[in-house]
Every structure is written in C-alpha cells, then in structure tokens.
Amino acid sequence: MPKFLFKRKYILYITLFFTAIFLMVLAKFNLTYFFISNQVWPEGPEPITSLSLNYVLDMMIGEVYVITFVTAIKVTLDFLEKQKRVTDLEKTQLETELLFLKAQVSPHFFFNTLNNIHSLALEKSDKTPRIIMRLSELMRYLLYETKSQRQSLSNEICCIQNYLDLEKIRHDDLLEVNMSISGDIQDKEIAPILLLTFVENAFKHGVNKNIGVIKIDVDFTVKEDFLYFTITNPLPVITKIENIFEHSSGIGLENVKKRLTLGYNQDDYKLTINNDNKFTVSLKIKVT
Template structure:
C-alpha cells in the first residue's frame, strides 16, 4: 500500500510525495515508509474495529434469538404437562355414563370439549385473560367431580374484579391438577379442596389447599418435591415473569398442603 501510494502521488500529483514531511521527499525513504505505514495502520485498525463490532453485535443477536427460541420451546413443553391420565379417566367415566344412559353424558362431553379447546387453541399466546383461565379451571373441577362423585367437595371463591386481567395460560390449572392428583386421588373417603381468587389492584392472590396424601410413601415424596407439576410451574414463573411480579409460597403440615401465589395480572 505504501508503494502504491508513493507511485500514485509521484506520477499523478507531485514529485514531492511527502509535502507535510520535514524535508522534500522525491524517493522512497525509510522515514517516509514508516510514517505512511503508521497512517495506514490507523486506517486498518479502525476498519477492523468496526468489522469486529458488527460481527459481535450480529453474534449477540443470534445468541439472543436462539435463547429466546429455546425459552419459548421450553415454555411450550411445560404448558403441555397436563396429565394424560386425566383425559383417559374422564373418557372412561363418560363411557360409563353413556352405558347407564345418564343425562349427565352430554354435559360432561361438552365440558371436556371446552377444556380441550382451551388447551389446544387458547394457550398459544404468552398471556390469557384471567376470566378464561378461571372458566377452564371450573370445567376441570366439574369433570373431576364426575369422577369422584359425592366424595369430593370443592369450595371456590372469587373476590375483586377479574376484568382486563391477564395471566400465563394454564398456570393456575397446574396447581388445581396437582391438588387433585395428590390430595384426592391418593386419599380414601371424603376430600375437601379450597380455592380462593382475590384480586387487589394489579395483583392476584391465589390460594389452594388440599389434604396431604394418606399413603406414607406418597406423603414423603410429595413433601420433598411438591409434585412434578409444581416444579414445572416454578420453571414457567421464572421464564415468563420478572422476579418482582410474583411470589410463590408452598407450605405443608401433617394434614394440609397449601399453595399461595401472588402474581401480577395487569
């Protein structure tokens, strides 16, 4: 580059190829060469820095997009963790009702259809209306009541306005399923589950309590993990919400297992 610059300047501009130099320069001297190389080095360094910066930004964007895709994939996987056994058992119950020619059959099929439609089509977005989430929970509870008949008592209360409130889809349903799986299916006799929705300003205060599993083996395992469903919920909360937007509390004693969730729904 120095040689090219020297020749272009010498033949096209002036024989004094270094007018800003200390002396008139009409040949390729060492001082001229060093000075020109330092100047070219500045240019090369500047261009290289720009190229490295652009490459870094492009790579950073690629990694960020990849992480986002991985998070979305993991969230979709976690949202699909509703137990298939619930659907199998419900279909078996519908079959029994159909054989008995029960009037409940069409009603149960409709509720199962609504629940499946919600799980298939209404959970694709990051947020769902709280009203739809509660309706989905009610359908789930109604189906469970058919399974357990009069042995199951569910008390659900709602206070505050649920209008214009949104929440991650089937997040609360995971708590409900967990309560039935461990609090109802693993207990003998009458079982009571209490569910409370309290909306204050931009936050939902959700509480659900169910009896501890009666079987000692199940009880020990449930005490340690709170169930696989709750572990999935913890991951979904961490992936989908900021730390200041929710608080999950899980407590248990010999009789009751209680879950409390404070979560932003604005």
C-alpha cells in the same frame, strides 16, 4: 484477524492489527507517489518525497480511527445477532416447556372422564351433555389457545373451572371445591397452563391419594398488577409427612418453576410451597 480477537489472542491480534495498518500506509504512499503525485502529503506540515516517521504516524492514527469505528459497528451487529439467537433459543425452550406441560395434564384424567361419559351415557344421565361440553372446552383450550407466551387470565380461569367441573362430576359427593375470585381479572395476561398445573397437581396428590370427602380451596385475588393465587389440598395419607414435599412437588411443579424463571423477571413473581398440615401453593405473579 477478528477470529484472533474472538479467541482472546489479544497480543497476536494487536500485532497483526498494527502490521496490517503499516502495510496499508506503505502501499498508500507508494501508489500515491508513483501513480498520482510526488507530493504525497500535501496537507502535511512540509512536502515529502520519501517515507518519514511523521507521515507514517499521522496516516496510521487516521486509519486506526476508521478501523475502530468500523470495528465498533461490527461488534455491535454481532452482539445484536447473538442476543437475537439467545432470545430465539429461550422462546423455543419456552414453547418446548409448554408442550411438555400440556402433555403433563394427566392422560388418566381424560381416560377417566371418557369412562364417566360412557357410564353416564349408558344410564342416559342428564349430566352427559354437560360433561362432554366441559371436556370439549378444556381440550380446545389446551390444543389451540395455548400457543402464545401469554394468555388472558380470564381464559386461564375458565379452563380451570372446566377442569374442576369435570373432577367434581368424577368424584361426585366425595369432592368439595371452594373457588373464589376477587379483583378485576379483565385485561390481565398470564403464561398459559401455569395455574392449571397447580390444580392438576392438587388432584393428583391430594384427591387421588386420599379417601373420604376431600376439600380443595382455590383462590384468585387480583390487586393492581399482581395476581395472588392460592390452592390448598390435604396431604396424601399414604405418604409420610417428612417426604411430602418430594412427592408432591413432582415433575409438573418443577417445570412450572423453570417456566417462571424463563418467562418472568425475578421481581415479577414469588412462589411459595407449604406442607404444614395441608399442602398449599401460593403464587404472586405479575399479570399485566
């Protein structure tokens, strides 16, 4: 019968429900009368030896109480199981999004960095050990330390610092990066690679599509339970301003928006993207 309830066939369910209860009462009456005692209803207002309307109604009401209680338990257990499935599905989806975002950290960035290491090694440059160490730390973070739904804010910032150091070595004097941190970043947590995606996007669309000296501003400000993150990069000179949002938001930022929706409550974050004169991403996000 429950399948009719779940299929929303309520009239059929109610009909079968009360029919089943009546048959149970009828069976109880006959079993008691023929096998136990002819006093079928000793607790009733008067002894009976045959099926009566009062007996049927009294027994059916009692059975309804019991079945309603059991049904409530069953519905509650089914609801909890459904909620668990939804939670597991969301967790799986978040993990899939994270794996995709890890792959989004541009492969060409790693190839270019390796080429730079090769060139520096041929020149026997003193920068070679430092760039290898930065690349190693960045890859270790991406591969092994981003499996949980939350990562410490300090680790995320350290990862971004390594990324910026590698980019500065790549672009040398053609890149100016101003990074500032204020507030207490200890004991704060954030979804991993969330901020790194914004940084990677700034280089992909702001640095690689411009010529001359490029300036990137990155700011981390922690106030109470929230992080105020801002990154600013120049608009691509090869892209028309009216189309900048379409080109600059890209797949990476769209995935960040999905991760924010899945991983945070609506009141826990606010994402603002502005493309007036410069491309600026501002994110207010809860980090407790």
